[in-house]
Amino acid sequence: MFFFITTLILIIIGLYAIVTKTNLIRIIIGFAILEYAINFFFALVGFKKGALAPIITQVDGPKNFVDPIPQALVLTAIVIGLATTALMLSFAIKLYQKHKTFDITKIKELKG
Amino acid sequence: MNLLPLFFALPLAGAFLIPILSKIWRGFSDLIANSITTILLFLSFYSLNLFEEGEVIIYKMGGWPPPLGITMVYDHLSALIVISIAIVVFAASIFSIRYLEHFTGRVKFYTLFMLITAGMMGVAITGDIFNLFVFVEIASISSYALVAFGIEKEELEAAFKYMVMGEIASLFLLFAIALLYGRASTLNMADLANTLSVAGRDQLFWFVAAILLFSFAIKSALFPFHSWLPDAHPSAPAPVSAILSGIFVKVLGVYALIRLSFNVFGLTPQNSPIFFHILIFLGLVSVFFGGIIASRQRDYKRLLAYSTIAQIGFIMVGIGIGNFWAIAGGLFHILAHAITKSLLFLTSGAVVYATGKRDLEELAGLGKTMGITAWSYRLATLSLSGLPPLVGFFPKLFIIIGACQAKLYWLAILLAILSVFTLAYLLKIIRKVYFTTKEVSTPETPFSMRLSMLFLVILMILFGFGFQGLLNSLIIPATKVLLNGTGYGRAILGG
Incomplete structure (x- = not known):
C-alpha cells in the first residue's frame, strides 16, 4: 500500500510540474516523472x-x-x-535555437 | 489466407524500406508510399466481401489462442474505420508527390507518413488493449513529428503544445490500462468484456471509465481539451493536415472511445445515462464554440481546424444520444467528414502551393484561375453543411432523426440550426478567396494534386447518391456491432 501511495504522489508531482512550470526542460522532467510513476504503478500491479521471480527451474517447483x-x-x-522524451527534447533544442530561450511565456507566435 | 495483418504490416514495411531504398533512387519514396496506399485502398474494400454481417475475422498473432496472445479483430465497425483511413491516406499520398517540392526531407516525410498510417490501421483492427496503446503511440509520435515538419517557429511551438496534451492523454491511457489489468488480469478486449460484465460495477470501474473518457476527449479534441488542435493541424503540411483532421482524431479519439465504452465496458444509455449525457454535453459545446470561433478566423487552415472541432462534436452528440439512428449517423459522419474535411484541407494545400499565402485577407480571385480547386471547395462546403444529394447530408439527418426518437426535440432543432451555421463559416472562405474578382496570374495546381481532389469529390458524390448501398453494407452492420455491447466478447471467444 505504501508503494501505491508513493506512485500516486509521484503522478501528482509530475502533473504539477507539467501544468505550472514555464521552462521547457522542467516540463519535460515533469513528463519523465509522470511516466516513471505510471510505469512503477503498472509494475506494482x-x-x-x-513471491518468486517467474522463472520455472523444475517441473514441480513452487x-x-x-x-x-x-x-x-x-x-x-x-x-x-x-x-x-527524445522527440520532446529535440523540439526543445530546436525551439531554443529559434528563440534563444526556454521560457514558454516568451514563445508566443500562435494565437487566435 | 488471412489478410488482416497486411493492414498494418504493409505500411510498417514501407516505413522500413523507404529510407533504405531511396538511397539507391530517390523516386522510390514516392513509388513505395503511393503503391502501398493504393494497395490498402483496394484491400480495405475487398475485405468487405470476406465476411457477412455479424461475423468477425480474427487473426491470432503467433498462433496463440485469444485470451493469451494478441488478437486482431475485424468486424464491420473496424471495416468502416479502415475504409475511411484508406481513402484519406490514398488521397493525401497522391497529393504529397508535388506538394513536397516546398520541403526538404521527402524521405523522412514518407517514413513518418507510413508510420502514422500503420498506427491508425493498428488502432482500428486491434483486439488487445495494450496493443491499442502501442498503436496509439506509434500514430501519435509520428503525428507530433509531422506537425513540426516545417521546423519553423510556429510549427515547433504547435508541435510542442500538441505533444504536451497528447502525451498526457497517452500516459493516462496507460494508467487506465494498468488499473484494468489489476482488476481483470487480462489484456484481451473480448476477455476483458466478459470479465467486467461478470464482475459488476464498483468505484474502480467508473474511475477507469472516467480516465479513459478524459484521455480520449483530449485525443479527439472535445471542447475543454481542444486547445492543441487549432495550432497543430494548420501547422502541418497540407496532406498531413488532411490526415490529422480528416481521420486521425476520429480513430484515436472517437473510435477508441466508442469501442471501449460500448464493447468492452458495456455502457448503454439505459444503464449509464450520466456517461452519455456527458458525451452529448461535450459534443454540443464543441459544435457551438468550434463554429463560433471558426467564423472569426482569418487563416484558411485555422478556420478549417476549428470546423473540425465542431464536426467532431456532431459525431459525439450522435454517439451520446445512443439510439440506433443517432449512432448510425455518428458513424456515417466519421466517413463523410473524413472525405469532406480532407478535401477541404487539400484545397488549402493547393492554394498554399500556388500562392504561398494562408491569410484570407490577402487571398483573392482564385475562383477563375484555379477552377478545380474552387469547385472542390464549393462542393465540399455544400456537403459538410448538409445539401441533400451529397454525402454530408445523411449523417446529420440520421442524428436529428435519432434525437427526435429519443424525444430530445430541442436538441434536434439546435443541431439543425448549428448545421446551417457550418455553411456560414465555410462560405467565408468562398467569399474571400474564390468569389472575388481580382486579376491574378496563379496557375492551376499540378495534375496529381487535381487528381487527388477529384478522387475525393467523386467519392463524395458517389457515396451521396449511393447512400442506400453504403448504409446497408457498412453503416448499419457497424451500428449493430456497437449496439451488441459486450456480445463482442462472446463473438470473439466463442460461447
Whole structure:
C-alpha cells in the first residue's frame, strides 16, 4: 500500500510540474516523472509479497510467482517513453535555437 | 489466407524500406508510399466481401489462442474505420508527390507518413488493449513529428503544445490500462468484456471509465481539451493536415472511445445515462464554440481546424444520444467528414502551393484561375453543411432523426440550426478567396494534386447518391456491432 501511495504522489508531482512550470526542460522532467510513476504503478500491479521471480527451474517447483506480464508491458512502455522524451527534447533544442530561450511565456507566435 | 495483418504490416514495411531504398533512387519514396496506399485502398474494400454481417475475422498473432496472445479483430465497425483511413491516406499520398517540392526531407516525410498510417490501421483492427496503446503511440509520435515538419517557429511551438496534451492523454491511457489489468488480469478486449460484465460495477470501474473518457476527449479534441488542435493541424503540411483532421482524431479519439465504452465496458444509455449525457454535453459545446470561433478566423487552415472541432462534436452528440439512428449517423459522419474535411484541407494545400499565402485577407480571385480547386471547395462546403444529394447530408439527418426518437426535440432543432451555421463559416472562405474578382496570374495546381481532389469529390458524390448501398453494407452492420455491447466478447471467444 505504501508503494501505491508513493506512485500516486509521484503522478501528482509530475502533473504539477507539467501544468505550472514555464521552462521547457522542467516540463519535460515533469513528463519523465509522470511516466516513471505510471510505469512503477503498472509494475506494482503484478507484484506479490514474498513471491518468486517467474522463472520455472523444475517441473514441480513452487508455484508462487509474481505476474510477469506487467513487467513485459512496462518494458514496452519504457521504450515508448524513451521515444517521446527524445522527440520532446529535440523540439526543445530546436525551439531554443529559434528563440534563444526556454521560457514558454516568451514563445508566443500562435494565437487566435 | 488471412489478410488482416497486411493492414498494418504493409505500411510498417514501407516505413522500413523507404529510407533504405531511396538511397539507391530517390523516386522510390514516392513509388513505395503511393503503391502501398493504393494497395490498402483496394484491400480495405475487398475485405468487405470476406465476411457477412455479424461475423468477425480474427487473426491470432503467433498462433496463440485469444485470451493469451494478441488478437486482431475485424468486424464491420473496424471495416468502416479502415475504409475511411484508406481513402484519406490514398488521397493525401497522391497529393504529397508535388506538394513536397516546398520541403526538404521527402524521405523522412514518407517514413513518418507510413508510420502514422500503420498506427491508425493498428488502432482500428486491434483486439488487445495494450496493443491499442502501442498503436496509439506509434500514430501519435509520428503525428507530433509531422506537425513540426516545417521546423519553423510556429510549427515547433504547435508541435510542442500538441505533444504536451497528447502525451498526457497517452500516459493516462496507460494508467487506465494498468488499473484494468489489476482488476481483470487480462489484456484481451473480448476477455476483458466478459470479465467486467461478470464482475459488476464498483468505484474502480467508473474511475477507469472516467480516465479513459478524459484521455480520449483530449485525443479527439472535445471542447475543454481542444486547445492543441487549432495550432497543430494548420501547422502541418497540407496532406498531413488532411490526415490529422480528416481521420486521425476520429480513430484515436472517437473510435477508441466508442469501442471501449460500448464493447468492452458495456455502457448503454439505459444503464449509464450520466456517461452519455456527458458525451452529448461535450459534443454540443464543441459544435457551438468550434463554429463560433471558426467564423472569426482569418487563416484558411485555422478556420478549417476549428470546423473540425465542431464536426467532431456532431459525431459525439450522435454517439451520446445512443439510439440506433443517432449512432448510425455518428458513424456515417466519421466517413463523410473524413472525405469532406480532407478535401477541404487539400484545397488549402493547393492554394498554399500556388500562392504561398494562408491569410484570407490577402487571398483573392482564385475562383477563375484555379477552377478545380474552387469547385472542390464549393462542393465540399455544400456537403459538410448538409445539401441533400451529397454525402454530408445523411449523417446529420440520421442524428436529428435519432434525437427526435429519443424525444430530445430541442436538441434536434439546435443541431439543425448549428448545421446551417457550418455553411456560414465555410462560405467565408468562398467569399474571400474564390468569389472575388481580382486579376491574378496563379496557375492551376499540378495534375496529381487535381487528381487527388477529384478522387475525393467523386467519392463524395458517389457515396451521396449511393447512400442506400453504403448504409446497408457498412453503416448499419457497424451500428449493430456497437449496439451488441459486450456480445463482442462472446463473438470473439466463442460461447
